[in-house]
Amino acid sequence: MKTVVIAGATGYLGSYLVAHYKQLGWAVRALVRNEASARTKGLDATEFFEGEATKPNSMIGLMEDADLVVSALGITRQKDGLTYRDVDYKANKNLLDLAVENSVPQFAYIHVLNATKLRNVQLVRAKQHFVETLQAAPIKSTVISPSGYFSDLEEFLDMAKSGRVYVFGSGEYRINPIHGADLAAACYEIIDAGQAFAEVGGPVKYTHNELAEIAFKSLNKKAKVTHLPNWISVAAQRAFETFTSVKTYGPIQFFLCVMRMDMIGKSYGKMRLEDHFAHVLEKETQNNA
Structure with a gap:
């Protein structure tokens, strides 16, 4: 039985990766800070390894007899005093160094689509630095760049709940977001095929206008969409970058860019955003009952 080490296992994609690899018969070793907490969240790994990727000494033994490492490790919002460089670069570099030291055959990393166009974005810069380090390392590597998760686009649903959705420009920019389960399956396929790099998206391409319409339709509300000039987005970004700390402006800078x-990534999977929004609203109704 092959063994995969999954870092970022308790995150959105990580939990799907754990489930998918285990379903396919792999022994899944999940790197977690706290096993009890991970189990409470429903994570069903074969083995839990308590450690922190930011602390190399806490990971001794993690890579023993491993055939593959998949890292979905990263932060969107800086917390606990950790920076993007601390986690997205240094923590992943610690994992990579340990994998090389233990002669693990392959290392896969979950990146961001269009990263080379987003080098000045704080949230992306550290990730791209790690990718360059990984690709130069003496290990077989796979870099997977998703277009965006369904969960990211719940922001449109939240705006629709408030009565109005705001989009920039004409609203004709496009995205093909992907569900975590579909992305986990795509990651397995790409890694198993030994691809060095892949840009991944879901089965349907949506304009931002269409995202707004789907959100309102999910709520059975009339669509109310306001188009903001792109210069407002640029000005807002510059204001946040000038007057707030990176801890505050990091996620906003990424979102606006x-x-x-x-x-748009290569299409994988079958799940549609419309069904995800319906599931989210159904769950909210059950929780409020």
């Missing part, structure tokens, strides 16, 4: 470009 990706909303001003197409985010």
